[in-house]
Amino acid sequence: MVWGRDLFMRLFGTLNGFRLLVVLGLALGLRAGAADVAAGAAEFNTTPVSAPHLSVQLISARDGVHPGGSLQAGLYFKLDPGWHVYWSNAGDSGEPPRIKWALPEGLTADAMQFPVPQRLPLGPLMDYGYEGEVVFPVLLHAADSLKAGTKVEAAAKVDWLVCREVCIPGKASLTLPISVEGAGTRGKVLAQGLIQSWQQRLPQALPAGGKAGFASTPTGFRVTVLTGKKESAAQFFPFDESQIANAAAQVVTPLKDGVQIDIKRDENLKAAPATLHGLVVFPDGRAFDLTLSPGAVGGAGEGDSSGFAEILRIAGLAFLGGLILNLMPCVFPVLFIKGLALVQSSGEERSRMRAHGLVYTLGIVASFWAVVAVLLALRAGGRQFGWGFQFQSPTFVAVMAMLLFFLALSLAGQFEIGLTLTSAGGSLASRQGYSGSFFTGVLAMVVATPCTAPFMGAAIGFALAQSATVTFAIFTALALGLAAPYLLLSFNPAWTRLLPKPGVWMEVLKQATAVPIFATVIWLVWVFAQAAGVNALIGLLGGFLLLAIAGWVLGRWPLKRAASVVAALVGLLAITLPIYAADKYGSVAAAVTNASGVQGPSTWEAFTPQLVEGYRAAGKPVLVDFTASWCLSCQVNEKVVLDRDDVQKRLRDSGIALVRADWTRHDETIAQTLAGLGRSGVPTYVLYSGVAGEEPKILPEVLTTGIIFDALDGLKQAKQANLTQANPSAKE
Amino acid sequence: MRRLLSNLSLAVLLLASVCAYAVRVGDPAPDFTGTDSNDKTQTLSSYKGKYVVLEWTNRDCPYTRKHYSSGNMQSLQKEWTAKGVVWLTILSSAPGQEGYMTASEENAQIAKVHAAPTAAILDPKGTIGHEYEAKTTPHMFVIDPSGNVIYAGAIDDHPTDDVADIKISKNYVSEALTQAMAGGAVSTSYTRPYGCSVKYGE
Numbered sequence: 001m002v003w004g005r006d007l008f009m010r011l012f013g014t015l016n017g018f019r020l021l022v023v024l025g026l027a028l029g030l031r032a033g034a035a036d037v038a039a040g041a042a043e044f045n046t047t048p049v050s051a052p053h054l055s056v057q058l059i060s061a062r063d064g065v066h067p068g069g070s071l072q073a074g075l076y077f078k079l080d081p082g083w084h085v086y087w088s089n090a091g092d093s094g095e096p097p098r099i100k101w102a103l104p105e106g107l108t109a110d111a112m113q114f115p116v117p118q119r120l121p122l123g124p125l126m127d128y129g130y131e132g133e134v135v136f137p138v139l140l141h142a143a144d145s146l147k148a149g150t151k152v153e154a155a156a157k158v159d160w161l162v163c164r165e166v167c168i169p170g171k172a173s174l175t176l177p178i179s180v181e182g183a184g185t186r187g188k189v190l191a192q193g194l195i196q197s198w199q200q201r202l203p204q205a206l207p208a209g210g211k212a213g214f215a216s217t218p219t220g221f222r223v224t225v226l227t228g229k230k231e232s233a234a235q236f237f238p239f240d241e242s243q244i245a246n247a248a249a250q251v252v253t254p255l256k257d258g259v260q261i262d263i264k265r266d267e268n269l270k271a272a273p274a275t276l277h278g279l280v281v282f283p284d285g286r287a288f289d290l291t292l293s294p295g296a297v298g299g300a301g302e303g304d305s306s307g308f309a310e311i312l313r314i315a316g317l318a319f320l321g322g323l324i325l326n327l328m329p330c331v332f333p334v335l336f337i338k339g340l341a342l343v344q345s346s347g348e349e350r351s352r353m354r355a356h357g358l359v360y361t362l363g364i365v366a367s368f369w370a371v372v373a374v375l376l377a378l379r380a381g382g383r384q385f386g387w388g389f390q391f392q393s394p395t396f397v398a399v400m401a402m403l404l405f406f407l408a409l410s411l412a413g414q415f416e417i418g419l420t421l422t423s424a425g426g427s428l429a430s431r432q433g434y435s436g437s438f439f440t441g442v443l444a445m446v447v448a449t450p451c452t453a454p455f456m457g458a459a460i461g462f463a464l465a466q467s468a469t470v471t472f473a474i475f476t477a478l479a480l481g482l483a484a485p486y487l488l489l490s491f492n493p494a495w496t497r498l499l500p501k502p503g504v505w506m507e508v509l510k511q512a513t514a515v516p517i518f519a520t521v522i523w524l525v526w527v528f529a530q531a532a533g534v535n536a537l538i539g540l541l542g543g544f545l546l547l548a549i550a551g552w553v554l555g556r557w558p559l560k561r562a563a564s565v566v567a568a569l570v571g572l573l574a575i576t577l578p579i580y581a582a583d584k585y586g587s588v589a590a591a592v593t594n595a596s597g598v599q600g601p602s603t604w605e606a607f608t609p610q611l612v613e614g615y616r617a618a619g620k621p622v623l624v625d626f627t628a629s630w631c632l633s634c635q636v637n638e639k640v641v642l643d644r645d646d647v648q649k650r651l652r653d654s655g656i657a658l659v660r661a662d663w664t665r666h667d668e669t670i671a672q673t674l675a676g677l678g679r680s681g682v683p684t685y686v687l688y689s690g691v692a693g694e695e696p697k698i699l700p701e702v703l704t705t706g707i708i709f710d711a712l713d714g715l716k717q718a719k720q721a722n723l724t725q726a727n728p729s730a731k732e
Numbered sequence: 733m734r735r736l737l738s739n740l741s742l743a744v745l746l747l748a749s750v751c752a753y754a755v756r757v758g759d760p761a762p763d764f765t766g767t768d769s770n771d772k773t774q775t776l777s778s779y780k781g782k783y784v785v786l787e788w789t790n791r792d793c794p795y796t797r798k799h800y801s802s803g804n805m806q807s808l809q810k811e812w813t814a815k816g817v818v819w820l821t822i823l824s825s826a827p828g829q830e831g832y833m834t835a836s837e838e839n840a841q842i843a844k845v846h847a848a849p850t851a852a853i854l855d856p857k858g859t860i861g862h863e864y865e866a867k868t869t870p871h872m873f874v875i876d877p878s879g880n881v882i883y884a885g886a887i888d889d890h891p892t893d894d895v896a897d898i899k900i901s902k903n904y905v906s907e908a909l910t911q912a913m914a915g916g917a918v919s920t921s922y923t924r925p926y927g928c929s930v931k932y933g934e
Contacts, residue, residue: 092867093929095891123932125867161893166830167928169794169893241924267756268884268922 043190045177051170053080053162058154058176059135061195064187065178067106067146073176074135074195075099075112075158082164084129087117089239091127091246094167097136097160104152106143107178113137115201116279116287117237118609121668126247127163128237132610135198140178148182197617203279203289211258212280214292216272220244220265223292225280226258232465232678234259237279242266249379252675254465283676284695285613311470314462315477321456322481330451330632331482333404333520334444336513337411338486340506341440356437357490361483363441368479369472371445376468385666386674387460387681388449391630392666394532398540398578400446401524404517406547406571412514414548415555441483447520448482450527452633452683452701461679523632530629530664532582539581546574603648607661609673612688615657621690621715623656626674626682628663633701634683641703654712656687687711755864757884757921761875764860766822768851769838774820781877783817783909787849788824788861788930790831790869791841794893795927799870800845802895805887809848812909821849824861826933831869832856858932868927874908874918883908885923 045063048055055078065071075097077085086094101109114136120127140154159171181187206212211226221244223236232254238244248264261280276292325331338360371390378385390396410416456478463474529537550567557563605611607624615622625642627634641647651658661670663682677686677698685699697714699707755762761784765775776784787805790796799805809819823838825831833841838852855861864873874883888901908918 093925093927095926122929124862124865125929127929163928165931166792167794242922 043188045190046175048076048078049172049174051162051172052168053083053164054078054085054160054170056158056160056170056172056174058156058174059191059195060140060176060178061190061192062187063177063179063190064181064185065140065142065146066181066183067142067148068144069142071140071142071178072137072192072195072199073109073140073154074137074191074198075156075174076133076135076191076194077130077160078133079131079162082131083162084120084127084131084164085134085160085162086127086129087237088114089128089237089241090161091120091129092125093122094127094129094163095161095169097158099136099138100157102155102157103140104154106146107152107154108141108143109154110139110141113199113202115198116203116281116285118669119235119237119672121247122165124247128246132608135195137195137199137202142178142180146180148180150180152178152180154178193618197614200617201285201287201613203281203287206288206290210288212288212290212292213295214276215294217262219262220248221263221272221276223261223263223276223278223280224255224258225261225288225290226255227282227286228257230254230256231259231282233283233676234261235281235672236261236263237281239277239279240273243269243273243276252465253467283673285616311466311473314459315474317455318459318463318474318478319481319484321453321459322478323484324453325448325451325456325478325482326485328448328451328453328633329636330520331444331448333513333516334440334447336516337440338444340510340513341437342486342489353490355434357487359434359437360441360444360490361480361487363438364445364483365441365476365479366438367442367445368475371449372471372475375464376471379464386464386663386671386679388628388631389666391450391527391628392531392664394528394536394582395579397524397528397531397630398543398582399575401521401528401540402543402547402575402578404447404524405521405544406551408514408517408521409548409551411510411517413511414551416558444482445479450630450632452631452681454700454702457679457681457684457698457701460681461674461677464680465675465678527630527664528578528582532578536578536581536584540578542581543574543577546570546577550574603652604658604660607659607670607673609669612659615659616688616690619690621654621656622659622688623651624659624661624686624688626661626663626670626679626684626686628682630664631682637683637685637703641705641708644705647705647708650709650712654715656712656715687715689715755873755881755884757881759881760879761873761881762863764863766853766855766860768853769835769842770851771835772851774851774853776820776875777879779818780879783812783877783912784875785812785817785819785905785909786864786873786875787819787821788866788869788871789821789852790823790825790928790931791833791845792830793869793928796831796869798893798895798898799887800847802898804898805870806845806847808903808905812906813848813850815909815913817909819849821847821852822855822860822866823852824855824858824866825931826858827856829931829933830928831931856933858930861930861932866930868925869930870927871925871930872905874905874912876912882912882918883921884925886925886927889923891924891926 044057044059046057046059048057057076059074059076061072077097079085086096088096090096096114099112103109115130115134117128117130120129120131146152154176156174156176157171158174159169161167161169179187206225207227209228212224214221214223216222225231225234233252236244236250238246243266245264245266251262253260253262259280259282272294274293278290278292279287280290281287326335341356375385375387375389378389385392459474459478463471466474525537525540528540547570550570553563553567553570604625607626612622612624625634625638627638629635661667661673663670663674674680674682674684677684677696679698683701685703687697687699688694689697697711699711761776763775763777765773768774791800796805813819823831823833825833833854835854838854841847842849842852853860860866864871870887872883872885872887873881876882883904885904887905888898888903890897890901904920904923907920911918
């Protein structure tokens with residue numbers, strides 16, 4: 001009997017869960033077609049007022065209110081792409097929207113609330129505001145004296161400043177019809193879902209048990225927020241103007257039980273303020289409205305963020321990642337060259353070989369250090385850059401492409417330069433040989449950047465969120481990992497004995513090595529076209545022609561000073577050509593190519609934080625693919641796994657929203673989102689389950705169909721578990 | 733490769749130096765040299781011994797328009813230059829950006845709106861703007877005869893584009909000049925400037 005009831009309950013529970021799923025599915029199905037997810041299901045009893053670059057209207061959760069009750073309303077802006085309105089503290093420029101109510105007798109309005117903004121960098125300035133769309137919630141109250149059955153109208157004068165590069169102030173007179181309902185009647189639901197999704201983005205008080213405070217530092221403030229768990233990223237938004245240097249980078253240090261944010265103060269702030277009133281926002285959407293007092297907050301976990309053991313573990317991961325990086329296609333061409341050098345040097349004495357191995361390692365380490373130093377300096381300057389940032393510059397890509405093209409020409413036999421004198425054998429002057437080894441190391445590092453090996457993403461993400469010392473230590477581990485195989489070979493003569501004796505075949509092999517390098521050049525040309533546009537491509541290809549001429553001059557009249565000078569001049573001209581072209585024709589074409597080129601099949605939507613937020617608020621699972629055309633690993637994952645027909649079908653069937661964040665060019669928002677996930681580069685694949693409060697799952701850097709299918713299965717189970725769990729309470 | 737890296741690090745240094753610079757009220761105003769709309773060289777240090785007002789402008793910015801269409805800015809310029817103050821209007825909009833003007837365009841604009849600055853300095857590269865971290869148009873600075881910044885920030889206390897607000901606004905520039913000339917301390921020496929962002933080049 002008891003057993004029977006239990007079974008019945010279970011069946012009922014499952015049935016109910018099933019029904020919920022169907023309803024959810026229907027709602028999602030309806031929403032999927034609409035351009036803006038959150039607003040998809042919303043109904044309005046007002047029409048939007050169109051103004052330059054936006055439309056604005058008053059909206060309400062329901063169409064009526066009971067006397068003595070209250071009604072959730074909101075001011076709803078929809079903005080043209082790239083345009084924004086501002087938060088209550090607009091930052092360095094701009095002004096927040098303002099609302100002035102003209103309410104009928106018996107109706108009152110609370111202050112308009114401002115959801116969590118985003119940082120909007122503008123050259124050297126930093127503003128705080130909203131792009132895409134935003135609802136500013138307002139709570140309206142009805143007095144007891146209002147008569148049921150009547151209709152009232154809430155009127156408001158609204159003004160705002162909408163900006164992209166230029167700013168346009170606007171104003172509008174808006175109205176909201178409200179019917180006063182008698183007891184027992186419930187009006188129609190209107191924009192309840194939309195308003196709620198924005199209410200969820202209002203800052204909250206810090207939960208009980210949490211602690212927050214600030215301390216003055218020589219350059220500003222150190223804000224500490226203890227939430228009870230490790231926070232990998234956070235942003236601080238000041239409510240008060242003129243307290244912090246808005247555009248300065250906020251240095252985030254994760255703590256064991258919270259987070260610490262170092263903020264630069266406004267240069268003109270005379271004395272430390274008595275309180276610091278601000279918003280601390282975490283990447284998962286939690287946002288706390290904090291009025292901070294000076295003084296330390298609890299000792300737990302203060303100081304350096306991670307224990308030595310953790311750093312060691314991550315360094316180990318980095319080393320492993322570097323080791324595996326040798327197997328990634330990016331580094332192949334360099335390994336060819338290196339292998340060739342190894343064979344050629346096999347006849348040399350052991351100490352020379354070791355020296356070569358060490359110099360090669362030094363080249364890798366030094367170039368990693370150089371790039372990390374530049375990266376850290378850029379970030380200290382307040383810009384959000386991540387790993388691989390150099391490939392976001394078309395200039396860098398062009399120079400790389402030409403360098404490799406020239407190298408390949410030489411390898412193919414058009415001419416001889418010091419670098420590729422590998423065929424000269426043991427008679428090679430040692431000094432020249434060392435610089436060659438060093439340069440090969442540099443080259444290995446540079447061509448390796450667009451490839452991400454397993455374990456690397458987590459290690460780099462961790463490294464860049466730490467102090468500079470730790471960052472350098474972890475990148476050194478990565479560099480050593482990359483250098484390790486060759487270094488080991490050069491140190492272990494037993495292995496090199498297995499290699500064949502140098503001979504004529506080496507010349508053939510050397511020329512064959514040109515093939516993978518030319519292939520790399522083709523890929524770089526494609527990347528350049530993605531970033532700078534097809535028109536700028538003419539410049540790069542013209543540069544190749546000039547390089548070919550320079551190579552011919554060098555080959556035809558070798559060892560002639562005049563020839564070298566001519567070649568150098570032509571080479572210089574070759575390099576300036578694509579840079580000039582990218583500058584002149586670049587940006588216009590890029591928008592077009594980016595939109596059509598990298599986005600791939602139309603099943604992927606272009607990333608905005610709002611889009612993902614919207615899907616998550618609607619309970620829909622989201623897969624975000626952080627990618628870039630210069631990221632070879634990303635391209636392989638997409639072609640081989642993500643965009644495969646059966647994978648696409650499974651993804652569609654699972655009802656997952658597919659969002660692609662294209663990081664080919666520098667993008668502050670994407671960099672911030674990545675930092676929030678504890679990552680600093682692409683590829684990064686993130687699966688949001690759609691269950692509120694659940695941590696997103698980060699998939700490995702190298703995808704297989706199995707990984708995707710497993711993740712989807714896990715998602716389905718989690719969802720079912722959640723629904724059956726949530727069900728009993730939903731019934732009450 | 734090496735050249736590229738050195739270029740990069742140079743860019744970093746430049747960026748860092750831009751970020752490190754800021755004008756602090758009470759400190760000496762950074763000196764600058766620029767070319768005005770009459771092709772004359774203007775150097776801040778040559779005005780030592782006089783009060784100097786710096787006004788960042790962009791004629792197409794609604795907030796700048798508020799103060800020019802109402803005649804507010806022009807009357808401030810006339811009032812204070814008559815009292816010996818040097819008024820330098822600075823245009824930091826980059827070519828192709830809103831508010832960029834050639835010398836002859838700026839002279840025509842000055843004649844059209846009857847503006848009366850001592851000089852209008854063309855700063856299309858944003859050098860002076862970056863040096864002063866000028867954020868908005870308008871953004872105002874007042875420098876005393878000894879060369880120290882005594883006011884930086886908004887033109888007045890009503891951050892709107894509404895001309896009607898000018899009547900009820902407290903003008904911070906006039907207040908600072910009046911108080912300083914009377915030998916007193918400036919009561920409000922630093923405010924958040926309001927207006928459109930300065931349209932610097934990339």
